[in-house]
Amino acid sequence: MSIQRILIYPEDCLKKVAQPIQDFGTDDLKTLVQDLLDSMYDAPGVGLAAPQIGVSLRVAVTDVNWRSEGAEKQHQVWINPEFLWKSEKTEITEEGCLSLPDMYADIERPSALRLRWFDVVGNVFEEDFEGFQAVALQHEFDHLDGKVFIDYVSALKRRMMVKKLKKKYFS
Numbered sequence: 001m002s003i004q005r006i007l008i009y010p011e012d013c014l015k016k017v018a019q020p021i022q023d024f025g026t027d028d029l030k031t032l033v034q035d036l037l038d039s040m041y042d043a044p045g046v047g048l049a050a051p052q053i054g055v056s057l058r059v060a061v062t063d064v065n066w067r068s069e070g071a072e073k074q075h076q077v078w079i080n081p082e083f084l085w086k087s088e089k090t091e092i093t094e095e096g097c098l099s100l101p102d103m104y105a106d107i108e109r110p111s112a113l114r115l116r117w118f119d120v121v122g123n124v125f126e127e128d129f130e131g132f133q134a135v136a137l138q139h140e141f142d143h144l145d146g147k148v149f150i151d152y153v154s155a156l157k158r159r160m161m162v163k164k165l166k167k168k169y170f171s
């Protein structure tokens with residue numbers, strides 16, 4: 001079990017485009033996935049992407065239901081995820097992020113999507129998602145492109161949020 005420090009925005013790794021995994025099934029990749037899961041459950045959060053623990057690779061984990069009353073842990077691992085389709089229909093969800101503690105904003109995103117991704121040993125999957133799962137996946141995979149949810153809010157609101165984070169965590 002290895003809980004990693006979760007980076008706080010605007011630390012550098014959170015703003016970089018992450019690199020795809022080339023070699024599957026390696027001990028390094030398995031360790032990274034376990035570190036992500038340990039860190040996500042410890043935080044506690046429902047999703048965590050590798051750049052959030054300072055690793056600029058296209059890997060993320062989610063467990064969107066485990067914090068609900070009576071739910072069991074049931075994590076999913078996403079490697080090199082790629083959106084094949086996103087719906088025109090959108091929905092607005094209040095989002096937060098472990099890398100932006102205590103910050104929340106209503107974000108509009110496509111409400112359904114089709115995804116292709118790999119697992120740790122390199123099996124490829126394709127599946128449709130909708131609702132909260134679809135929103136959570138888009139949020140997590142934004143991290144792989146160096147984006148965070150406040151990139152979708154007004155410049156003024158974003159500046160205020162970054163200022164608060166800098167004051168609290170970097171001064």
Ligand code: NI
Pocket residue numbers: 096097098099139140143
């Ligand atoms: Ni996040």
